[in-house]
Amino acid sequence: MSLHKQSHGESFFALLESRLKGKGLYIFDEPEAALSPSRQMSMLVRMHDLVQQDSQFIIATHSPILMAYPGAWIYQLTKHGLERVSYQDTEHFQVTRNFLNRHEQIVSQLLDDG
Numbered sequence: 001m002s003l004h005k006q007s008h009g010e011s012f013f014a015l016l017e018s019r020l021k022g023k024g025l026y027i028f029d030e031p032e033a034a035l036s037p038s039r040q041m042s043m044l045v046r047m048h049d050l051v052q053q054d055s056q057f058i059i060a061t062h063s064p065i066l067m068a069y070p071g072a073w074i075y076q077l078t079k080h081g082l083e084r085v086s087y088q089d090t091e092h093f094q095v096t097r098n099f100l101n102r103h104e105q106i107v108s109q110l111l112d113d114g
Contacts, residue, residue: 022053
């Protein structure tokens with residue numbers, strides 16, 4: 001199927017499957033913008049297949065799903081420059097975990113008119 005006849009996410013994922021080969025260096029800027037959470041998990045699988053074929057990835061992301069890749073080096077930009085951080089110390093992981101664990105309370109607080 002033509003990429004132009006697919007959704008943004010489906011066409012992006014089709015490119016991941018058809019154009020990316022082993023021994024590559026791939027640089028992505030927020031690929032999660034095109035992908036649902038389940039497709040982000042599928043991207044992890046595709047990335048893993050390519051890493052096993054000597055590929056490397058550099059990804060700018062806010063996605064705790066993509067950051068969860070085992071052994072990933074995660075950097076965040078701080079007032080001191082780039083600093084390497086653990087997955088669970090990223091703001092994106094902490095905010096997402098907190099929201100999922102307390103979503104009703106947080107939504108109530110966010111939408112409170114008082």
